[in-house]
Amino acid sequence: MASSVLRIWVSILMFGALGAVSRYGISLLVPHHDPAGWPWATFLINVVGSLALGVTLALAARNNLSMVWREGVGTGFLGAFTTFSAYSMETVRLVQSGSVLLAVLYAFSSILLGVCAALAGMTAARKKEA
Amino acid sequence: MTALLLVALGGSLGAILRYGIGRWFVNQGWRPHWGTLLINATGALLLGVITGWGWDKSMAASYPFAGIGFLGGFTTFSTYCVQLADMISKRQYADCIIYLAMTVGCGFLLAAMGYIMTQ
Numbered sequence: 736m737a738s739s740v741l742r743i744w745v746s747i748l749m750f751g752a753l754g755a756v757s758r759y760g761i762s763l764l765v766p767h768h769d770p771a772g773w774p775w776a777t778f779l780i781n782v783v784g785s786l787a788l789g790v791t792l793a794l795a796a797r798n799n800l801s802m803v804w805r806e807g808v809g810t811g812f813l814g815a816f817t818t819f820s821a822y823s824m825e826t827v828r829l830v831q832s833g834s835v836l837l838a839v840l841y842a843f844s845s846i847l848l849g850v851c852a853a854l855a856g857m858t859a860a861r862k863k864e865a
Numbered sequence: 866m867t868a869l870l871l872v873a874l875g876g877s878l879g880a881i882l883r884y885g886i887g888r889w890f891v892n893q894g895w896r897p898h899w900g901t902l903l904i905n906a907t908g909a910l911l912l913g914v915i916t917g918w919g920w921d922k923s924m925a926a927s928y929p930f931a932g933i934g935f936l937g938g939f940t941t942f943s944t945y946c947v948q949l950a951d952m953i954s955k956r957q958y959a960d961c962i963i964y965l966a967m968t969v970g971c972g973f974l975l976a977a978m979g980y981i982m983t984q
Binding site for chain 1: 872874884911934936965968973976980
């Protein structure tokens with residue numbers, strides 16, 4: 736038992752590092768220097784990550800995926816890949832630079848698309864297995 | 866290269882702390898989304914604080930580690946969206962709206978507060 740707990744911890748540590756590094760890599764490829772501009776990197780990361788988490792959790796429930804993989808990919812990689820702190824700060828920065836409409840659009844479209852992506856991922860993964 | 870390692874280290878620590886807090890909430894018999902709310906609200910506040918200090922503009926190692934790695938990996942958007950999606954699919958619309966509003970409200974308010982206080 737103790738060793739399986741340890742394996743889950745190691746998995747989350749490793750996948751968490753990978754998730755954060757992937758996010759960092761994308762932010763270098765899609766730079767966001769102007770605080771008044773649309774934060775594309777975080778936006779895409781959060782929507783794609785929500786889709787992938789929906790798929791992962793639905794597949795894990797169907798296939799009895801081991802906790803090491805479920806927690807590693809779901810909690811570790813996708814949890815660390817997507818981010819709420821940067822999303823909040825970017826919205827505050829948009830408001831601060833006077834782009835209030837863009838801030839409202841960014842805040843709500845991220846959630847709306849993220850939730851729809853998660854629902855779509857969950858449904859697609861369930862259907863594929865059924 | 867150093868920045869990459871610092872992001873990786875911070876991301877590891879953030880993810881494992883998020884997992885630990887999540888487990889603790891579940892062990893207390895509370896619904897897991899309260900843990901996610903606490904994590905996301907705290908993370909947004911702390912990112913506001915260090916952004917106010919100007920860490921994101923300095924070339925120091927502190928921001929890749931603390932801002933991008935740790936707070937980025939600690940807070941999460943995918944779990945938040947999946948929890949909202951789960952509430953919708955279970956027709957718990959009131960829970961969904963309360964959770965949505967509390968996360969957004971706490972996140973933006975605390976990030977702005979942290980930023981303004983330390984600027």
